[in-house]
Amino acid sequence: MRSERMRKAALGAALIVPLGLLHAWVLAEICIGLVDVLFLLESARGRGFAWARQPWFLAAMLWWGWLLLCSLPLPLLGTGGAGWRMGFMQALVIPRFFVLTAALQGWVLSTPGARRAAWWMLAASSVWIGLEAWQQYLTGSNLFGDHRWSDGSLTGPFRRPRAGALYAHLLFATMLPPVLAMLGRRGAGWRGVGWRAGAVGLAALGVVTAVLIGQRMGVVLSAVGLAGTALLVPQLRRVVLVLVLVAGAVLLATPVISPPTYAKLVGETYVNLRHFTLSPYGELFTRASVMGLQSPWHGWGYNGFRVLCPLARFGGGLPALGIAPTALGLGACNLHPHNFYFQAFVDAGIPGVGLFVGMIAVWLATLARGLWGRPEPLRVGLLIAVVTFVWPFGSADEFPILYMSGWLFFVFGLALAAREEAVTSWGRRLPVDTSKPLRHLG
Structure with a gap:
């Protein structure tokens, strides 16, 4: 009975999450935390932690573990500039999303009504x-x-x-x-x-x-x-x-x-594609590529792009591909590279983007199983x-x-x-x- 009350409380919190994501991010964060805590308590009380051995969860934790290691402010890794100031603590709490997913999967949404x-x-x-x-x-x-x-x-x-x-x-x-x-x-x-x-x-x-x-x-x-x-x-x-x-x-x-829709979808898109490397997105992707290539094995840690992108050392472009140097005035830097895969490369290097791609592949394979026939x-x-x-x-x-x-x-x-x-x-x-x-x- 107590377990069912806890599940219903977690369900109530989970159903508030979309509302919070629309208009009250703090509320969404609180509800996610509540679901996580209740689920972990229920697991500790006897449900067990078999959910943590699922392939999709293990793949996510492998990617996160490498990202966290790359975000440590260790001088030998060269990540100290982005480490403690923003990236490390934000990377540390990423698993709250994985726990939320596991809670929804096997406990909170375990009934048709939920x-x-x-x-x-x-x-x-x-x-x-x-x-x-x-x-x-x-x-x-x-x-x-x-x-x-x-x-x-x-x-x-x-x-x-x-x-x-x-x-x-x-x-x-x-x-x-x-x-x-x-x-x-x-x-x-x-x-x-x-x-x-x-x-x-x-x-x-x-x-x-x-x-x-x-x-x-x-x-x-x-x-x-x-x-x-x-x-x-x-x-x-x-x-x-x-x-x-x-x-x-x-x-x-x-x-x-x-007409504004036409100007955005057709006019601006044509200009950006015709001169992609000089567009804001081209500048971002070029800058992210240069940053990743300068630290290919461990990247610059979570939020490394936000903190370190303005450095002049990353503005040289990609001469081998004929891509000109980037410029801050053209939008070469932003809060993030505007692409998950470029971000994974900048944050954690080649191993990081490889683990990220593997994680996504496991997720999609898990969800797609059985759908082709029915x-x-x-x-x-x-x-x-x-x-x-x-x-x-x-x-x-x-x-x-x-x-x-x-x-x-x-x-x-x-x-x-x-x-x-x-x-x-x-x-x-x-x-x-x-x-x-x-x-x-x-």
């Missing part, structure tokens, strides 16, 4: 971001009075342009279960047509929203999600084709319906969400920083919990026949 509640929190977050983006698009400001960002992108419910990537991360995890459920509803005449039209309309609305938000990575990650859906769910391939055509039509229409919609959507978080090509936030990576580990925990029994948003198994396309899509 998993259903967690999915609803993700769905509510996705709908909230989408509604606020549309309000900002139609009225000029969101509920809090914030307008479009200076680059033309919609900020949704946020003050800064954080909506695009986050919306894309959550989109397929929250959209696929209801879309497939609606397509699975059978009815004669107009009733059946209505369910099918509603499913396609819901999916189209989600993808169009991602385009109109007007952030490049949000659009790219949505395209990754569409490709993953077509690969894993054969029944949806025709729907995906429709969604691609709709998204393309909306993008072509943006010069008329949303693509349960919730599991497919959650796998796509994790893939979009760890997608290596493009800009990303710092790893693992709370306001974005907190979402990753919440989704990862729910995905692990859903492996044994896929559930829809109302808690019943959704039959999916993968042997042939659904008749109503023919």
Whole structure:
């Protein structure tokens, strides 16, 4: 009885995490800490620590251990400049995210009702971001009075342009279960047509929203999600084709319906790609490469890029590749390299990026197991969400920083919990026949 009360308390705290990640990061941090503490107490009381021997957890701890070693302020490693000031203490507490994931997987979300509640929190977050983006698009400001960002992108419910990537991360995890459920509803005449039209309309609305938000990575990650859906769910391939055509039509229409979106997605993207090495992202990646190459075996420790990037020794460019020297005035330095893999290279050298890639590979293999033969919609959507978080090509936030990576580990925990029994948003198994396309899509 006491164990169940502890689990329900941890569940209550876990369900607050998405709300905190949206608008109250301190609240999210407190709730994550509470879930971790309750889970560790429960493990110590008799549940045991078998969860810590899982391959995904061991891979994460191996990467973290090397990163922590590289972040120690040891003169022989040359990491003292970034060590105690910021990096070491922040690296020290990274495992709180891994413990949260394990707690969600095997304890907090161990019942269908708990998993259903967690999915609803993700769905509510996705709908909230989408509604606020549309309000900002139609009225000029969101509920809090914030307008479009200076680059033309919609900020949704946020003050800064954080909506695009986050919306894309959550989109397929929250959209696929209801879309497939609606397509699975059978009815004669107009009733059946209505369910099918509603499913396609819901999916189209989600993808169009991602385009109109007007952030490049949000659009790219949505395209990754569409490709993953077509690969894993054969029944949806025709729907995906429709969604691609709709998204393309909306993008072509943006010069008329949303000129700032066109300027951001097309105009600025063309300029950046044409002169990539001189763009802010090119400057960041070049600087990160130079830093990593100057310390290839242990890097510069966690937050080494933030602390040491401005040093003149890292501004020489990559002459062997014909890449010119970087300049602080062009954006060569920032809080982080804006890419998980460049960050892993700068923080912990070649071994660090190798362990990071291995960790991601183990995570994805764990989540993908069994999906090829039976693509349960919730599991497919959650796998796509994790893939979009760890997608290596493009800009990303710092790893693992709370306001974005907190979402990753919440989704990862729910995905692990859903492996044994896929559930829809109302808690019943959704039959999916993968042997042939659904008749109503023919």
